Amino acid sequence: MALKIRLARAGSKKRPYYHIVVADSRSPRDGRFIEAVGAWNPLLPRDGERVKIDADRVKHWLGHGALPTDRVARFLDQAGLVKREARNNPNKAEPGKKAQERAALMAKAQEEAAAAAAAAAAPVEASAE
Known part of the structure; x- marks a missing residue:
């Protein structure tokens, strides 16, 4: 079973709120998940408590082979749990x-x-x- 650490959307229309969950990669984005390991509220200021992560549980799931998505990898990099390589796309512009x-x-x-x-x-x- 391929595990992903990814975002699951919650919140109402135009008021996003995301749960950081461990889920089977085949399950739907907002569907069944194994465990919630954090939350992200993009409406809060960047310097506040915007991202909350349970570091112990994330380490546990990373040890069991779960792969974070790009956005979640950014959060884990800021928390010091995963090293995210910087991307470079010179043709983007x-x-x-x-x-x-x-x-x-x-x-x-x-x-x-x-x-x-x-x-x-x-x-x-x-x-x-």
């Missing part, structure tokens, strides 16, 4: 393929317009002399 094609077409059209304007302006200067 680049526009998509279609947007790059549109930008190339616009640049080409601007170059052609500038060349046409320069060609139109050149004979006028020559005839003036």
